[in-house]
Amino acid sequence: MIEWINDKGGFKLKNPDMTSYLYFPLANEAGMMSSITPNLAGDSKIGQNSFIMPPASSEDLHNSCWSRNFWLLINNKLAWSASGNSALQKADKYNENKAESSVLEAGFLWHRVTRINTELGIEAKITNFVPQSDDTVELMNVIIKNISDKNLTLTATAAIPIYGRSADNIRDHRHVTSLLNKITTNEYGIEVKPTMSFDESGHKLNNISYGVYGADWYGNKPIGFYPTVEYFTGEGGSFDWPCAVVKNYKPLTNVSIDGYEAMGGLKFKEIVLGTGEQIEYTVCIACGTDLKDIPSKYIFKFKEHFENNECFWNELLSRITFTDGNQEFNNWMKWVSLQPILRRIYGCSFLPHHDYGRGGRGWRDLWQDCLSLLLTEPESTREIIISNFAGVRMDGSNATIIGKELGEFIADRNNIPRVWMDHGAWPLPTTKLYINQTGDLDMLLHEQTYFKDKLMRRSKSIDNIPQEDNVQLDKYGRIYKGTIFEHLLLQNLTPFYNVGKNGSILLEGADWNDAFDMAVENGESVAFTSFYSNNLAELSQLSDSLMKEKGINEVDLASEVNVLLYGEFDNFEQKRNTLKKFYEGFGHTVSGEKVKIKLSFLSEKLKKMSIQLKRQIRDNEWITDKNGYEWFNGYYDNSGSRVEGDNPNGTRMTLTGQVFAISSGTATEEQTKKIIASAKKYLYDEKVGGYRLNTDFKELYPQMGRCFGFAYGHKENGAMFSHMAVMFANSLYKRHFKKEGFEIINGIYKHISDFNKSKIYPGIPEYINEHGRGMYHYLTGSASWTLLTVVTSMYGVYGELGNLVIEPQLMPQQFNKEGRASISINFAGKRIDISFINEEFKEDYKIQSIRINGKILYSSKSKTVIIDRKHLVEVKESNNIELSVYLY
Numbered sequence: 001m002i003e004w005i006n007d008k009g010g011f012k013l014k015n016p017d018m019t020s021y022l023y024f025p026l027a028n029e030a031g032m033m034s035s036i037t038p039n040l041a042g043d044s045k046i047g048q049n050s051f052i053m054p055p056a057s058s059e060d061l062h063n064s065c066w067s068r069n070f071w072l073l074i075n076n077k078l079a080w081s082a083s084g085n086s087a088l089q090k091a092d093k094y095n096e097n098k099a100e101s102s103v104l105e106a107g108f109l110w111h112r113v114t115r116i117n118t119e120l121g122i123e124a125k126i127t128n129f130v131p132q133s134d135d136t137v138e139l140m141n142v143i144i145k146n147i148s149d150k151n152l153t154l155t156a157t158a159a160i161p162i163y164g165r166s167a168d169n170i171r172d173h174r175h176v177t178s179l180l181n182k183i184t185t186n187e188y189g190i191e192v193k194p195t196m197s198f199d200e201s202g203h204k205l206n207n208i209s210y211g212v213y214g215a216d217w218y219g220n221k222p223i224g225f226y227p228t229v230e231y232f233t234g235e236g237g238s239f240d241w242p243c244a245v246v247k248n249y250k251p252l253t254n255v256s257i258d259g260y261e262a263m264g265g266l267k268f269k270e271i272v273l274g275t276g277e278q279i280e281y282t283v284c285i286a287c288g289t290d291l292k293d294i295p296s297k298y299i300f301k302f303k304e305h306f307e308n309n310e311c312f313w314n315e316l317l318s319r320i321t322f323t324d325g326n327q328e329f330n331n332w333m334k335w336v337s338l339q340p341i342l343r344r345i346y347g348c349s350f351l352p353h354h355d356y357g358r359g360g361r362g363w364r365d366l367w368q369d370c371l372s373l374l375l376t377e378p379e380s381t382r383e384i385i386i387s388n389f390a391g392v393r394m395d396g397s398n399a400t401i402i403g404k405e406l407g408e409f410i411a412d413r414n415n416i417p418r419v420w421m422d423h424g425a426w427p428l429p430t431t432k433l434y435i436n437q438t439g440d441l442d443m444l445l446h447e448q449t450y451f452k453d454k455l456m457r458r459s460k461s462i463d464n465i466p467q468e469d470n471v472q473l474d475k476y477g478r479i480y481k482g483t484i485f486e487h488l489l490l491q492n493l494t495p496f497y498n499v500g501k502n503g504s505i506l507l508e509g510a511d512w513n514d515a516f517d518m519a520v521e522n523g524e525s526v527a528f529t530s531f532y533s534n535n536l537a538e539l540s541q542l543s544d545s546l547m548k549e550k551g552i553n554e555v556d557l558a559s560e561v562n563v564l565l566y567g568e569f570d571n572f573e574q575k576r577n578t579l580k581k582f583y584e585g586f587g588h589t590v591s592g593e594k595v596k597i598k599l600s601f602l603s604e605k606l607k608k609m610s611i612q613l614k615r616q617i618r619d620n621e622w623i624t625d626k627n628g629y630e631w632f633n634g635y636y637d638n639s640g641s642r643v644e645g646d647n648p649n650g651t652r653m654t655l656t657g658q659v660f661a662i663s664s665g666t667a668t669e670e671q672t673k674k675i676i677a678s679a680k681k682y683l684y685d686e687k688v689g690g691y692r693l694n695t696d697f698k699e700l701y702p703q704m705g706r707c708f709g710f711a712y713g714h715k716e717n718g719a720m721f722s723h724m725a726v727m728f729a730n731s732l733y734k735r736h737f738k739k740e741g742f743e744i745i746n747g748i749y750k751h752i753s754d755f756n757k758s759k760i761y762p763g764i765p766e767y768i769n770e771h772g773r774g775m776y777h778y779l780t781g782s783a784s785w786t787l788l789t790v791v792t793s794m795y796g797v798y799g800e801l802g803n804l805v806i807e808p809q810l811m812p813q814q815f816n817k818e819g820r821a822s823i824s825i826n827f828a829g830k831r832i833d834i835s836f837i838n839e840e841f842k843e844d845y846k847i848q849s850i851r852i853n854g855k856i857l858y859s860s861k862s863k864t865v866i867i868d869r870k871h872l873v874e875v876k877e878s879n880n881i882e883l884s885v886y887l888y
Contacts, residue, residue, distance in 0.1 A: 007327060008314055009108055009334040011762060015083055016104040017093070019759050021058055023352050024111045025342055025778055026129055032136040032287075036111050036128055037766075038104055041067035042081040044285055045350060046136045048359045049166040049197060052210050052287045055417050058352040065239035068128070069159040070142050070281070074120060074152060079246045082124035082142060084115055087241040106761065108313030108338065110306065121148020130140065131305040137286040137294060139453035141302050145278035147461050147752040152273050158222075158283045159232065160264035164192045164210040166356075173198060180206075183257040187226045188295040189213030189284075192262040212264025213295045217280035217429070224251020226265025262397060316341070319376040324814045332753060333790060333816030335762040340372040346779055353776040363391065364512070366402045367426040368781040371433060371788045376826060378437035378799075385434055389427065389448045389487045393592055394472055394480075394560070395583065396494030397458045398423050399451050409451055409470065416508030417459040418520075421498075425531045431488065432538055437827070439802020439869060440551055444488075444542065447481040457583045458498065458508065465588045474592025477885045485542070486557050492535045492720045493564040494566035496609055497579035500524040501572055502636050503616045505532060512724075513656060513693070515707030515716035519638035523704070526621050527657045532666035533613035536606045543603035544803060552599065559593040560585045565605060570613060587790040614666045625651055629678040630671070632661045634790055637703040649698040653682045655724050663731035676740055677734070688713070688720035688768040689751025689758075690744060691728060713770030720768040721811070722748060722782035726789060733793030738809035739843075745789065797824045797834060800866060804828070806885055808852065808862040812841040828872040831880045838887040844888040853882050 016022055016038035024044055026034040035042035041061050045051040054066045066199040070082040081089060084102065092098050099119035105112045112128040116122070123145040128804035130138050144150045148257045154614065169177045180194040193209040215221055226244045227234040231252070234243020243249060244265060251267040266287070271279055277376050286294045292657045317337050322330045347361045348354055353865035361369070366388055373381050387407040391399040397419045435441055454463045473478045493507045500522055507523035510516050516523070546552045563585055567578030585591075621633045623645045634657015644652045658675045661667040667675060683691045696718055701708040710717040725879075730746035751768065752758045758765070758774040764782045765774035792798040794814075796807035803828055819839040825832055838845060847865050850858040853875065857866055867883075875881050 002753070004328060004331050007331065009317070009331050009762070010105065011103045011107075012103055013755070015101060017102055020515050021061060021759065022761065023772070023777070024106055024761060025346070025351060026109055026111060026138060027342065027345045028130045028132050028136075029345065029597065030134050030136055032130045032138060033344070034128075034130055034138050035351050035748065037061050037067070038071065038113055040086050040113070040126065040128070041069055041085075043353065044138050044287070045167075046287050048168075048288060048349070050208055051163050051167050052161040052163065052624050053161055053286055055167040057172050061352055065579075066161050068140060068283075069239070070124070070140075070283075071157040071159060071242075071245045072122065072124075072127065072144065072158075072865060073155040073245055073248055073445045074122070074646065076153060076155070076248065078120070078239070080113060080117065080120060080122065081240075082126060082144065085240055087238070090240065099244055108310065108334075109319060110309065110727045116147070118147075121146060121150065121152065123147050123582075123786045124347040127306070129306060129309050131298065132309050132793050133305070135286070135294065135297070136288055137284055137298055139298055139302055139305060140283040140285070140842070141306075142281045142283070143278055144281075146273040146275055149275055150277070153270060154273060154279070155248065155270045156268040156279075157226070157279065158212070158214050158264065158266040158268075159226075159239075159242070159245075160212045160285055161229065161239070161285065162190070162192050162210050162212060162262035162264050164194055164262060168196065169198070178261045179259045179628055181257075181262055181263050183227050183260065185227055185255050186214060187221050188299065189222065189266060190227050190262070190264050191291060203605040205668060207289050208287060209289070209291050210262075211284065211291045211294065212266065213299060214266045214268075214281060214283040214317070215295075215299045216268060219300065220269060222251070222266040223256070224253045224267050226251060226263055226267065227255060227257055227432070229261040232265045236255075243761070255633045261841055291624065300567075309866060313338075319826055320787070321824045322790070322795075322822070323816075324810075325816040326814070328753065329749060332749060332762050333787070336764050336783050336786050337372065339763055339778055339780065340369045340787070341691050343369050343779045343781075343783075348779050349494050351777070351779055354779050356573070361402045363398055363402065363420070363423045364426045365402050365781060367430045369428045369447060372784040374430070374433050374437055375791055376789060378434060378826070379829065381434055382438075382440065382443060385431060385445055386443065386448055386484065389484055391451050392487045392491060393452065393455070394450050394490065394558075394586060395456060395458055396424055396490040396492075397455070398491070399470075417455050417462070419458045420510050420514070420596065421495060421505055421508040421525055422528045422531070424495055425492060425528060425535055428488050428535045428538060431484070432542070433799075434791050435542075436572075436799035436801060438799070441542075441545060441801070444485040444546065445483050445555070447483055449481055456495070457589070463588050466586070473589050475589045476592060478592060480558075480592055480822040482558055483555065485555060487559065488539060489557070489561060489564075490538060492532055493561070494579065494582070495532050496536065496565065496613070497567060497569065497575040497582070499572055499575050501634060501640055502642075503572060503620060504529040504636065510705065511656075513705075513707065513716050515710070516635065518702055518705045521637070522636070522640045524636040525634070526617060526632065526636070527654070527660045529613055530617060530660040530664040530666045533617070533666060534605060534660075536610035536613070538604045540606035540610065543606065546769075547599050547603075549801065554596045554598045555602070557592040557597050559591055559595045561597075565597065565602070569609065569653070582585075610714050614664070617666050627651075627681075629681055631675040631678040632657050632667065632671075632675070634658070635704070637701070639703050641703075643704065650696065650759060652681055652695055652697055653678065653681065654694045655665045655721075655728060659724060659728045659731050663727070663734050669735070670730075672735055674738065676737070688770070688772055690720045690725045690747045690768075690848055692718045693721040693724055694718050709769070715775075718769075719775075720748075722767060723780060723785060726764075726785045727781055730785060730789040730793060733809055734787060736809070738794075741793065741809070742811045742814075745786070745794070791823065791825065795821075795834075795836075797823055797825060799827065801827070802869045804832075804867040804869065804872060805864065806834070806867065807848065808836050808847075808885065808887070810836060810838070812838070812843050815841060828869050829879070830872055830875065832872070832883060833880065834883045834885060836885045836887060840888070842887065848888040850886070850888045851884040854884075857883075
């Protein structure tokens with residue numbers, strides 16, 4: 001079981017190598033991305049084309065031959081791996097009477113494994129982390145201790161395989177690309193600089209070097225090196241029984257070798273350790289264009305960099321903290337809070353379970369990751385959000401892949417011309433959260449460019465006129481810019497008209513469920529039609545806010561938008577004709593002309609559009625099955641047939657179809673109650689920790705998507721998909737079903753925190769598989785939504801046009817024994833510590849009073865209190881504000 005070792009998220013686990021698929025992230029903002037297992041397997045890289053160690057997918061973790069290793073030759077007889085990666089140790093792994101055991105300790109962001117072999121009288125403690133600096137390096141500290149009653153003669157060898165090229169070359173030209181390697185040794189280690197980066201699309205001169213360096217505590221350099229895999233493993237040898245160690249090969253010095261697979265093999269001088277004595281070594285794994293100063297900067301400053309690393313992560317993760325009756329939950333939430341930061345660094349591709357990508361984040365990933373950033377440092381996100389809007393096309397679609405640099409967009413990773421119909425829905429909730437946290441309505445009027453590539457009309461046609469710089473131009477050749485408000489309107493108005501024959505928005509390439517991807521022509525997403533209906537209502541409210549708060553009566557919009565604002569939408573044909581007319585209004589260029597639109601007209605029009613979508617869903621999509629259970633149909637397949645309800649193969653229900661009907665207000669309160677009952681009947685499964693994404697359709701179903709080719713209970717086909725399950729909880733809190741919302745969050749937490757079931761480190765995975773194991777850990781949008789839900793719904797602390805709203809929905813069991821639960825956040829440029837006092841442990845309560853730094857601010861008898869921003873800003877004596885919220 002996981003054991004928490006402090007209140008800062010530190011934990012430990014005994015014999016972690018007895019559990020498969022465990023891995024841990026080590027990274028920095030400079031772009032070093034490592035993964036490490038209890039046996040120190042995993043990899044290190046700075047990008048798709050620059051892997052320092054060989055790329056590791058989840059299944060490669062079993063084959064720990066390619067791991068970081070540290071060998072000891074004991075008394076010139078027996079080879080022992082301090083990381084547990086020798087053939088003998090693997091053979092002995094399941095021996096009930098084995099003399100070897102291990103303990104993992106980990107924190108933000110460091111990883112330590114202590115391995116003890118009582119028979120040999122050896123203890124090894126190996127700590128790995130990535131320093132928070134501008135360099136892309138990973139440090140590994142090894143402490144070897146003699147725990148026997150005799151002297152031990154030891155010869156140590158660090159062994160790190162140096163792959164040094166693109167992940168694509170793991171199979172494509174693996175040997176040929178090794179011929180590019182130029183391997184050299186220096187006083188502290190081995191460096192590899194391939195002459196070129198090689199692929200069939202073209203060959204480029206390479207300027208990146210890869211290195212492994214080391215020294216002992218006393219400053220002693222390696223006595224020599226094993227610079228190639230061939231020499232290290234030896235004829236007939238292997239990574240887990242290398243001849244260089246077992247047969248004590250003579251190391252090489254001052255060598256230059258070309259054209260072989262490289263090995264970071266560093267041999268240190270023989271030493272004698274007396275009883276209780278220890279020796280310490282530091283190894284540095286590095287990548288970059290200039291490595292000459294790396295040894296001096298890192299090898300002898302391990303402790304200093306380790307302390308800086310701890311301080312960096314602890315400060316970052318202390319920006320939101322919780323204190324309630326469950327400290328284990330609070331520690332778990334720290335790891336959840338870390339995950340959106342990890343996804344910003346790793347994208348969706350660079351941890352072992354995320355072996356399907358080649359770098360970058362997806363469009364919806366970008367916007368949802370911003371949700372957590374808005375809770376920790378809202379004022380700093382303005383530029384990020386504005387830059388993101390440059391990925392929107394004039395037709396309302398968008399680029400799908402975001403590069404590492406701010407404002408860097410790619411149409412699609414695989415050059416497939418398609419549109420995910422939900423993509424236009426996500427920018428608005430993130431933008432509105434920013435506005436509510438900061439009060440910055442002016443951001444809506446900021447102008448931004450549009451993305452332009454060859455895809456037009458939501459990828460239904462191709463523009464054959466060459467386009468440079470991926471920026472939309474007007475008919476005069478000028479860069480066209482529109483307000484952020486205009487971008488939001490286009491992303492929500494074009495789907496409104498892009499409907500199928502059943503009245504809901506076309507599914508196109510897929511929606512949030514990427515595996516619903518085979519209903520391109522006639523499929524419809526009723527689920528996200530609800531989402532868009534809510535967005536249209538939100539845009540109507542923002543129009544009102546601009547009038548009321550900013551005194552603005554009209555806005556400038558592209559003349560092309562007029563078609564969408566004045567189009568008829570009484571039926572399917574009218575909507576499709578309006579969309580066709582809009583598309584015909586521009587091509588390679590846009591007019592560049594603006595029209596003034598009254599905000600009062602815009603607000604009313606958007607409201608009517610929202611009502612129309614909700615009404616058609618309520619009138620047409622509410623279903624009752626043969627057992628009397630009721631819920632909303634969420635989809636139509638490619639034949640135009642309704643997906644959910646009674647079926648010869650069994651009842652069909654999706655969670656997604658219910659989540660957005662509830663959160664958007666499409667579902668009435670009575671319907672929400674019935675949905676909860678139906679979801680518990682058909683989707684809830686305690687074995688997987690919560691609500692499955694769908695029931696078992698029991699057929700391949702090519703009219704809907706590849707999803708149903710997956711085994712049921714895995715990935716998008718019926719797994720407990722954390723993302724949608726958390727959004728289900730969020731939607732219930734939004735409608736004040738706090739008991740049901742808490743049950744979902746708490747159920748997921750309890751399952752994941754039971755290591756025997758989830759078999760993952762703390763945090764929230766993308767999904768839980770059929771056996772209850774957490775899958776695709778760390779890099780998931782589930783984390784942002786969990787943090788958002790806990791802060792803004794469970795604790796009920798959020799912004800409204802810059803003012804602070806207090807609306808707690810905490811359950812009695814969430815308060816400590818004194819009846820207190822606390823949250824600390826950043827808001828209005830202040831650090832605000834909010835304590836909720838519920839001394840009678842009531843479930844149904846109101847806010848009696850609020851004190852600010854001990855002085856009564858509000859006396860109230862309401863479930864919700866809005867604190868004017870000025871009351872927070874006016875506190876001059878300190879940047880820390882204490883709010884005490886008394887409940888009765």
